[in-house]
Amino acid sequence: MDQIKACRSFVRAVELGSLSAVAREQHSTQPTVSKTIAALEKQLGVRLLERSTTSLTTTEQGKRFYERAKRVLEEFSEAVSDARGLTEKPTGLLRVNAPLGLGQLRLNALVLEFLELHPEIEVELILNDRFVDLVEDGVDVALRLAGSLPPNMIARKIASAQRYLVAAPAYLARHPEIRRPEDLASHRYIGFARPANGEVSQLSGPGGTVQIATRSGYLVNSSLAIRESFLMGAGLGICPSWLVHDLLESGQLRRVLPGWSAAGQEASLLYPSRRYQSLRATIFMNFMTERIPQLPGFSAPHFGR
Template structure:
């Protein structure tokens, strides 16, 4: 029996809580994964997992074995990496998670460019606007925009984006002129899944820092939907420069109160562990670290972790 393979299957079964999920991740079948873990249990002489039709949980022996096996696998992977040294070539499957809007507008093209540079690497790009659990979902690298970052992950800030107040010219023509931040309260505001009773927006400008309460009849948890709403003249709002850079340049959107600014948005790379990173993950993160700040609407951060 391949003990390393068996331990990997068991560890991922505990983390994913499903043999079927392990099978999908390993591009295998559920019966095959089940047989591998059953053989491991037979060799150890203990039951590691309690199985039912709806759940999969480790036994007490399984929990203790999981903790040790995970450390052994990390050490083994690190040893393999050290042994390969400079002869290792970036290859294999890389699972990447990123926000939907950024993925569609910017990251997809970068991934295609990356694949052309590294023909032996495969990338599975998972786009959604929720914070996934990197370990549970088997994600190697995640790109996060603003928000609080998980404390159990390693984060590296790689770029910054300004945030603008914007609206379509058609909307501005139909509604009262906006000359000061106080005028915003009388306008239709489109926000990113924010409370219906309003949001306090902080603006910094010629008169110092102000807090403006904005109210909205429409909130949506998709940056692409917000972008489309602005284009349709449905309202005004604050959004990161990478989302609307092209629309501002073409005149389809206009900045409002350009002398006033809001706190910017930071882009960070997240990964599960400092102890070991595959070469494919390392070269991918280096690629994004170099390329994302060059994208329209982004700039290099003031510091990097």
């Protein structure tokens, strides 16, 4: 049995979720792929996959073997490329995870630009606002915004974004004027739903740093929904500059208390803390490290804080 071929079939079966998909990719047949993986399981003495007529799932042993086998295949591929002098042409699938709002508003265009530069790389961009387990979900690179970073991960800080108060002109016209942070207590606040945050916000400005109690009638776990709520004049709130930069430029939103701001938001690239990092992942991270600070609302990262 060709162990490299068998491992590759198993890894792709996990990633594609279907033996038929692997067969199509390898220009083979589903029974052939099934027999290859069955032979691998027999040699290992463990069941790697649970098969049914409608689904394909990994066993606990299969999950652990997948992570190790994937790294082995990546190293083997890079070794072959290096021997052939092809390391300047990275290939293969790259799974990337990022927040939904940032992904739709800013990151999607960058990924397409990256693919134009590296057409032999495939990117699967997974957008959601939850903290995924990079290893368990098979993610090569993740982009994270602020918050505590997962353990056992390597983090590279690549950009910073200011955070400040914004509201629509229509909202401001209908409510009492805001001249100082204390005035915010009587206004309708829209914020990101984080149970541990409560309803206390911290602002820094000419008078130092103050904590203000805000009256929240609406909390939502989507930055895109927050952006839309501001536009609808539903309230005011603190948000990162990348989320509303275009709306401020067009006058659809205005800064409230422009001399005051909240703590900035840091953008970091994360990848599993393992010895080997594929060439395609390294090139992707270098590209994002250069391009994200150039996006509207972002700047080079601030260190030493």
